[in-house]
Amino acid sequence: MSAHVEAEDLEQQPLQTGNSTNYGASLSQPQENDIKHPSLRVRRNLIAITVICLILGAVGLYVSRFIPSTDIIQAYYDDATKIKIHSISYEGWDSEPQEVHSIKKGVFALKEGDSYKYLKLRAKVGVQFDHDQALAISNSSTDARRKKAFLKFSSQSLVRTLCFDLNNMKAYNDNATASLGLGSVRIPQTVCVDLRANKTTELDLPIVVYPDTENIASVIIKIWKRKFHELNLWSSFDVTLSKWGLPIGRVLIPRLDWNELFDWRQVQSYVDEMQDILKEPIKVDDLEITDSDEAVNFHIATSYTCPERFKDILTAQKNSVIPPMSWKVRMPGCDGSEPIFLQNADFQTPSIPVKVLFSPGPTAINITGQIYGPLPDELLYQVCDSDEENVVTPINLFLKNVFNSTESVKFDISGHHADRTNNSIVPKCFLDEILPSILQEIHANLTLNSDQLVEQVSIDGMKLKWVQRGWDEKNLEVKGKVNILVNLPYYSAAHSKGQETVSIKKIKGLTKVFHNDVHFVSVPMDVWLNAESEIVKSEEQIQLRVSFDIAGQNVVVEDKIELTKCLNEILVKGQAQVYVEGKLDLMMDTKLGSIVLLGLKGDGNTVIRT
Structure with a gap:
């Protein structure tokens, strides 16, 4: 029992720090002389780390003076980048179902039926960076020029090549009142360019365009009409940059003017070439x-x-x-x-x-x-x-x-x-x-040729007669009926509702008469004379036979000697063979209205009788 009480008393006693047992081992008591201070080696390491941090901080502060802002980077590469379009090939339109298109947020749409259309192009372009040109632009402060020089150094010696993925590009055109969305553009492959000076990167780029039909149509027409001054094109970009296949950042460019990238003179030259072909x-x-x-x-x-x-x-x-x-x-x-x-x-x-x-x-x-x-x-x-x-x-x-x-x-x-x-x-x-x-x-x-229109000119019953005009004046008059055969080129049918749809109602002009190849008389018709016509149809073509009377028309004598020879031949033989050449104006009635054909030439042989 005493043992039990003793054990119970022990349990109820408070722990004594100084004299407590530790499973039979006494606790060591701290002594002032045993406290360990950092060694000299550790102190030296701490000092070195502190100095390095201070140096890095100082270097960082110094280098930060050269690190350009996003605006300066964008402006620099706008000025340095040269893009030459070698060709643009048209690879047609494709479509995607509505459920696929709806996943693409903020993408313009050209809907046709239950699907959305997108345009596929392929562009062959050359990209080059002229860093000296970017540095030569003088509208920059000293600090900006320093940062541009840093960009040149980085492009030439540090980065050298850079790759990017165009996640999305949206194009706009500003008019007097608003920014009109033209479409969304994607390049479905990673694009890598050489940033070093005057090193040209030749690119063969597939381009996918989701157009806004109405707005982009107006831009295409302005380009076709060479109204480049009416265009104010710009784009927003979402680009992921990468180096050695590793992403190094994402760049969002809210606005980039196309005038800073494209030489519109090259585009105009291309349009001029197309129009010259047409x-x-x-x-x-x-x-x-x-x-x-x-x-x-x-x-x-x-x-x-x-x-x-x-x-x-x-x-x-x-x-x-x-x-x-x-x-x-x-x-x-x-x-x-x-x-x-x-x-x-x-x-x-x-x-x-x-x-x-x-x-x-x-x-x-x-x-x-x-x-x-x-x-x-x-x-x-x-x-x-x-x-x-x-x-x-x-x-x-x-x-x-x-x-x-x-x-x-x-x-x-x-x-x-x-x-x-x-x-x-x-x-x-x-x-x-x-x-x-x-x-x-x-x-x-x-x-x-107009010479093919009038096939033949002849004068039926042609007679020449001297008519007394006063006591001592005689005029030569001609009588006869002029017949003209007019071709109607290209006409295959000239009837409507049983009626002829082409006719010649009036005629005027000048007729020359030749005898022995000598032009001896002319028959001027200075005013419109009434004419009659009828359609003559053959297997080969349609013709109009036109006739009008020239009774009483005055004759201008061009060669009196040849006229005398012709009249003598008529007296002796009862007739004379002559050649007729006409230059005529015809007034035609058609379903398209009254049309005057001027200066039609025709010729033919005829006989003058007594």
Whole structure:
């Protein structure tokens, strides 16, 4: 029991620090003389670390004077970067379903049906950095120039090459009131460039564009019309930078003006080249005109050889189709500065497979058109020039070139709309935005000469008679009926509702008569004479047989001796063979209105009888 009490007493006793047992081992008591101080070696290390930190801090403070801000970096590389576009090839349009497109936040959209369209391009460009040019710009402070020098040193000696991934780029155009979004651009590959001075990095870049149809169409038209001063293009960038395959940072550029990157003179040169190609005369192989109850119908067969420049752009699109399109026509006015719009005309170009366009030799393109009702009064009756005999109108000037095989016919076409077709090289919704703004001058050569219009001129029952005018004056008069055979080139049908749609109602001009190859008399017709005409149709062509009476017309004697020989031959033989040459003006009535053909030449043989 005593043992139990003793144990219990021990449990209830407080622990004594000084005399407590530790499993049979006594605790060591601290003594002042045993405290250890840092060794000399440790103190030296601490001092060295402190000095190094101070040096690094000082170096950091010094170097921080050279580290440029984001604005200075952007401005520097804007000034140093030179981009030369070698070529841009068109790789067509592709689509993605709505659920895929909706994942891409903030991406512009071109919706067609249940999918979204995006454009694929390929650009071959050269990128070069001219650091001396960036340093030479003098509108910088001393501090900024120091930091630019640091950028040059870093680019040349430290970084040397840099890679980036374009996460997203959005393009805008500022007008007078707002910034209009043009589209989003992605480059689906990492791009690496050499930052060293005057080292050119040649890049072959696939580019994916998600366009805003309406806004980008207006920019394309301004570029095509060379209105670069009306463009204020800029972009925002989201770029990830990398070195040796390791990401080193992400750069967000809120605004970068395109004028600082692109040389618009190069773009204009490219546009000029394209337009010069389109201005090359189009050869018209055949033209067929048919009158119907509703309209005058045109079928134009042309041949077109695609320039190699276009083939380079569209190489990847051999399985695509240029869709059928509808066009409006503007005819030239008096001086070409005031064109006349044919509101009642509509012309269509067919669908053309790109692989056919790329085939060796010219490609046949059949164009159809309709003109409903008469031509505008401005085209038919506006006075461009006049003299004592004739009034020249815009249609006269146009036909003058039509009937001159050495001249090209010029007119303008403007887009109207596109028809839907499979594998279209451009989506219909995009074409419908662009086409109404397209206005292109066309040159065409019809290879027709006015000498081919009047096939034959003859005078039936031609007689020469002296008529007494007063006591001592006699005038020579001619009698007879002039017959003219006029070709109607390109017409295959000139009837509507059982009626002839082409006729000649009036005629004037000058007829020369030759005997023995000597021009001896002229028959001037200075005023319009009534004429009759009828259509003569053969398997080869349609002609108009025109006749009018010249009874009582005065004759101008050009050679009295030859006139006497001719009259003597008539007295002796009862007739004389003569050659007739006419230069005539014809007033034609057509479904398009009254059209005057000036200066048509024709000739033929006839007989003068007693």
